[in-house]
Amino acid sequence: MRTSIATVSLSGALTEKLTAAARAGFDGVEIFENDLLASPLTPEEVRARCADLGLSIDLYQPMRDIEAVPSEEFARNLRRAEHKLRLMERLGADTVLVCSSVSPLAEDDDALAAFQLRRLAELAEGFGIRVAYEALAWGRHVSTYDHAWRIVEAADHPALGTCLDSFHILARGSDPKGIEDIPGEKIFFLQLADAPLMAMDVLQWSRHYRCFPGQGGFDVAGLVGHVMRAGYEGPLSLEVFNDVFRQAEAGPTAVDALRSLLVLQESVGLTEPPAPVVPTGVAFAELVTPDVEPLSEILEALGFARTARHRSKPVDLWQQGEARLLLNTGPAARRDGTQLAAVGLESPDPAGAARRAEALLAPVLPRRRAPEDAPLDAVAAPDGTELFFCATDRPGLPSWTGDFEPVAHRSPVAGGVHRIDHLALTQPWHQFDEATLFHHSVLGLGAHESVDVADPYGLLRSRAVTNTDGSVRIALGVGAAPSADEGGRAQHIALATDDIVTAARRFRDAGGCLLSIPANYYDDLAARYEPADGELEAYRELGILYDRDADGAFRHCYTETIGRLFFELVQRDAGYRGYGAQNAPVRLAAQHVRRPVR
């Protein structure tokens, strides 16, 4: 299918929007009237610019409150329409959108609406333009797609059809099955938007909270299926009003937008991109740091041993059980301070995973960082984290471990960390929904519910993406609004242990700093649960937090923060599915206080 995007979905001046849409790979655009009015380009120049960029102008929507009005008013509307049709001729746009009227002058008279829309279509036909009539969810008398279609059917003119908009249909809870009763050639246009499920005024919901298909709670794919079965052949066009996207850079938003349409077409069965290859584990996490000492000290105290060194680069492999961390002190490290820079995902088919990622517009990174390195498929996540698709020591596939030479090391201690439980990655404010859709569609991870977490200086949101057996868990986090220290918000690596009290005590006894948790927290634990003898005392001594759901318990504690990074030790009962979100406010407050327990 051809793809299109309304310019209102992207930020910037009209020319910036057009460039972003073309670069992302869209076939066409809907031009939002205000974008044209505010542009110094003439309609002819806009037309030429679009042609240069390989974009068609699929829709223009300059008219409001056209139909079902008294005849003098309609005469004025036709005069205005003629102006706009002439403009569209200059612009080279062949379809005009007419939304159902919200005017207090509009009458509840379908015959009058049909008569006047037919008159408009006759006028438009003279300019070679088609009129697409759409029911706004808050239209005064016409607010459902089937009602709009009955009027179009009654008007019975070849230049008049209907426009369907997934938001207007799904926000009202209409059953989209009836779309199949509309002849495909009379569906002149299809606008797509998703939205989070919210009980709020539909106009405000539509104007501020729309998002791209797959980012919200609507079954947009189901609706598109009905439209396809009706025989629709026009473009899939995104029309998204979203306060966040208005502020975000147009380029990344356009890529995200097109990705949502690629995923949508796949789920409807219109296309078959390479299938998702769900990762089966975390092969490694790569940390960059300008100063290897503090991190080495923490890792040693956590029970990790430095087991190998990269053949040609200043990268060390630290290992404990299945938990592998790369410490990179190369040039990039010196620029950005200590942080989590890359994640190696254990993949059943690394090349296939990369093909899928590339098909879904993930930026592909060079396969070899140096000529002598093993080839590794990698892409960049929206937050810039590098994702490597790995096979670790598996026959027939190049292994990243081949680039490393073992070094003498003491045996790992017993009963420590055995794997990475999860990675917590802080997302740029504008890219939270994008990040979720990316991890879901590109990596095939399942997205969990978004939860709010109170930080002393603002609300945060967190959303986990995981594979089915929980061997890959990534917690995406973001501030509720941008803040000055956004760039500095720390990421963390949670390490799984079977005995957190022993692991935490050993860490502390080896000189590690644990985050101190206030005594008041433990008084509350005592009120909420009935801890075993000595349990609470140990938790209090070590700063261990406790949570429980219906299926199990979760115990966790935190190291100090180095640069933008800290570690968490977690002991997770098999059934527990969360991340201790209810303890997060206490943890965040403690991190602001920063009083480590030595």
Next chain:
Amino acid sequence: MRTSIATVSLSGALTEKLTAAARAGFDGVEIFENDLLASPLTPEEVRARCADLGLSIDLYQPMRDIEAVPSEEFARNLRRAEHKLRLMERLGADTVLVCSSVSPLAEDDDALAAFQLRRLAELAEGFGIRVAYEALAWGRHVSTYDHAWRIVEAADHPALGTCLDSFHILARGSDPKGIEDIPGEKIFFLQLADAPLMAMDVLQWSRHYRCFPGQGGFDVAGLVGHVMRAGYEGPLSLEVFNDVFRQAEAGPTAVDALRSLLVLQESVGLTEPPAPVVPTGVAFAELVTPDVEPLSEILEALGFARTARHRSKPVDLWQQGEARLLLNTGPAARRDGTQLAAVGLESPDPAGAARRAEALLAPVLPRRRAPEDAPLDAVAAPDGTELFFCATDRPGLPSWTGDFEPVAHRSPVAGGVHRIDHLALTQPWHQFDEATLFHHSVLGLGAHESVDVADPYGLLRSRAVTNTDGSVRIALGVGAAPSADEGGRAQHIALATDDIVTAARRFRDAGGCLLSIPANYYDDLAARYEPADGELEAYRELGILYDRDADGAFRHCYTETIGRLFFELVQRDAGYRGYGAQNAPVRLAAQHVRRPVR
């Protein structure tokens, strides 16, 4: 009445919140449980800190889902309650809040609820603690204040009363008149919050959008009137969950919060602060600039003449009709670049206006900036703009003009600018609601509806505050979310003329730069209106924008921006009440392009 604020309404650690509340002048606080759990202070230390700060601890709310549950569950709840009552004893808090249950275990059984609440009250009484039972708007079986009261009445225990919360009552649309039927001594607590009127899920509305009384759309004062007539004698306590306040600095938020309670008490007739003295005009606007040349050139081109100079400071008075601008090139100017720094408001009673401002916690500025200056009462607005209460050349009152010595000047040109139409002041993101309440309550200006305006790089909000005859108009503007260039967003001064075409042409012919407006805008004007011959051509030539409402037309154009400041010329028909908001997206886009018409 005593005033109190819930710690959840302020940002930061518990000690920061307590300090901010005390400094603003609150008498007490409600301690939100998470704030205590996250604090490194023991309950005794918190109690001592509050005592040092002169704050009582009026409420603690550690219990959820207490009542109307099966007996084993209730036994567990009582055990938890005993823990918390012991904690409250340490804290020195004598009232515990119990919200109506949202638990799936809760039964729809008022008798059981009353029985169990009575048991809880008996337990609490032993600790000298009172239990205040409140209906959550989304409570499972108890969601209205009268229902909660019926249960309290049935339980019939001296240590059990009810807590009223204006949000829960007004959000459900309950009639607050029935509050008068509750005996005053059984209303143990009153929590106040306002909220913008929104059709949305009440839980989300409550958790994210509450605001201080007078900032939203509820009749909080009306409700408080009923509570007073019932005989309530406890504190007025603010409990506000708001995503913005969570990010804002605690100090200014606390002052804003207390101001809202002062205004509320006045409107209920509980107190009589000095009456508002509504300004009757704009005496002057003061611009600071490190370089007087570019501004002087613009003012000359606009038809202003430099008519006087300050006796002792580098400040010039420029005048045209009743429009007076001060150009200040003193030391402050060199620090902050060109901007609007102060506004002189013509006041029928400058001293009275200052007394009101001070009573409502506006920061009072020194009356004389130099010993020889005329004394001038002044306060700082939330955005830092200095507001002077002035009498201009009025008998019996010191006039600011007395500090100026006339200089030789050419006569002002005829038919130019005759007054300041409005001032547009950009507010810091966190202070938009605060600014509106400040201008309304301190200055006695009326607040108009808030409107959204699309900038190419994000949504803006704008809200006007005016006096009755429109001789003082201030448009407060803010970004929908913080952005990197927030500090740099320009303010502007709109100058009224009776003939904008002549005024704009003269400005341009005198070398002034007008903001260029795209031709597409004028094509659209032609489609929407039927302009007189030549009218559109003149508008297009000069970049004049046009708007119309039911009562009149509005024509306006813009100068280039210097530093953080630009000017607007406006020709306003008497009946027109707006500010051309519908043209703002075109203007904002043009300012991003920055192509002046010479």
